[in-house]
Amino acid sequence: MHRHRAWAQGSGAGGLGFEGGRESRGRPRRASEDHPRVIPTLATQEGDRPRKKKRAPARPTRWSAVAPASTSNLGPGFDCLGLALRLPMRVSAARIPSGFSIRRLGEGSDLAIDPQHDKVLGAFRHLFRIAREPVPTVALTIRSEIPLARGLGSSAAAIVAGLTLANHWLGGPYARDEIFREAIRLEGHPDNVAPAIFGGLTLSMPRLDGSVEALHLRVPRDLALTLVIPALHVSTEKARALLPSSLPLPFAAGNTARAMALTHALSTRRFELLAEALRDVYHVPYRARLIPGFDRVVEAGCRAGAYGVTISGSGPTLLAFHAPRLGARIGRAMVRAFARHRVKARAAPGRIATKGAVARTHL
Structure with a gap:
């Protein structure tokens, strides 16, 4: 970078002096008789220009974060398998003098939720308290493409977006594993928050010390997904209340085998195993009761x-695994099957989000 200095101004040190319009010769000219004498400086010699004041760096005016939707369980992988989907929840925050406000756009925009009970804001405030920092007063704008209460991880996305936004605002003191830990604490189970944070297909493995590690699994490129979303709402709490408190040991052992077979089928591309590997006894038979025509729709x-085909999360969305370019046909067949049971539904591609939540600053 070039540095600029001021030009030194003044008369030359040698040459003729003038007094009263006449030449003055024969004696040295005193400084008082003309302009003050200027001693050449480095600035004079280099010919630098005046320095400009540096502008103060621009202050952030807005912070934002985006987190993906997710489908969990994938049949027998109850509360441990999750897959991120390209249905984003975008959250932006601007500082305001006092209080909190929330503006909703897209999915959930018709809901009237007390800001004190909002999951995005709750997670945002939670991380500041963990960091022992003052919680800033903010106006949040939440724009979501994730259908609510449909088994697509809207709650997990909200929590992860709030934590990611707060971590970025604080300067990023927490690693993703630490954000994962706090997300589990807020959500209660890891299967949706793991893919929302890390992206892709994740296996949440509990450790002996009580912590959970998210393991990344590969999804074959030649495997496609279709979501069939009925016009029904099922709360996670209601869906969990249906689950049995215990199962016979042979049933549990069979489920463990099918979960392992599912990961094997995905890693080796043995897709003919998926029909059996997706079968489950922990949750699907009980949650299927909340979905009219479940068996017929799966069969279609x-x-x-x-x-x-299996249930996405706690339902009622259904998740179909298939070869590429078959999604439209499969979606139409399942939508028609729902219609025969007087349930409106729509089909959508289940595009995988390979990256998890991210945040940025806006100047």
Whole structure:
């Protein structure tokens, strides 16, 4: 970078002096008789220009974060398998003098939720308290493409977006594993928050010390997904209340085998195993009671070419695994099957989000 200095101004040190318009010769000219004498400086010699004041760095005016939707369980992987989907929840925050406000756009915009009970704001404030820092008063704008109460991880996305936003605002003191720990604490289970944080397909493995580690699993490129979303709402609490408190040991052992077979089928591309590997005894038979025509819809999807169909999360969305370019046909068949049971539904591609939550600053 070039540095600039001021030019030194003044008369030359030698040459003729003038007094009263006449030449003055024969004696040295005193400084008082003309302009003050200027001693050449380095600035004079280099010919630098006046320095400009540096502008203060621009202060952030807005912070934002985005977190993906997710489908969890994938049949027998109850509370441990999760897959991130390209249905984003975007959250932006601007500082305001006092209080908190929330503006909702997209999915959930018709809900009237007390800001004190909002999951995004709750997670945002939680991380500041963990960091022992004052909680800033903010106006939040939440724009979501994730259908609510449909088994697509809207709650997990809200928590992860709030934590990610707060961590970025604080300067990023927490690693993703630490954000994962706090997300589990707020959500209660890891299967949706793990893919929302890390992206892709994750296996949440509990450790002996009570911590949970998220393991990344590969999804074959030649495996496609279709979501069939009925016009029903099922709360996670209601869906969990249906689950049995215990199961016979042979049933549990069979479920463990199918969960392992599912990961094997995905890693080796043995898609013919998916029909059996997706079967579950922990939650699907009980949650299926909340979905009219469940068995018929699953059957319609398989007849149309799906390798297998299961419930996404706690439902009522159904998740079909199939070969590429079959999604439209499978989706139409399942939507028609729902219609025969007087349930409106829509089909959408289940595009995988390979990256998890991110945040940025806006100047």
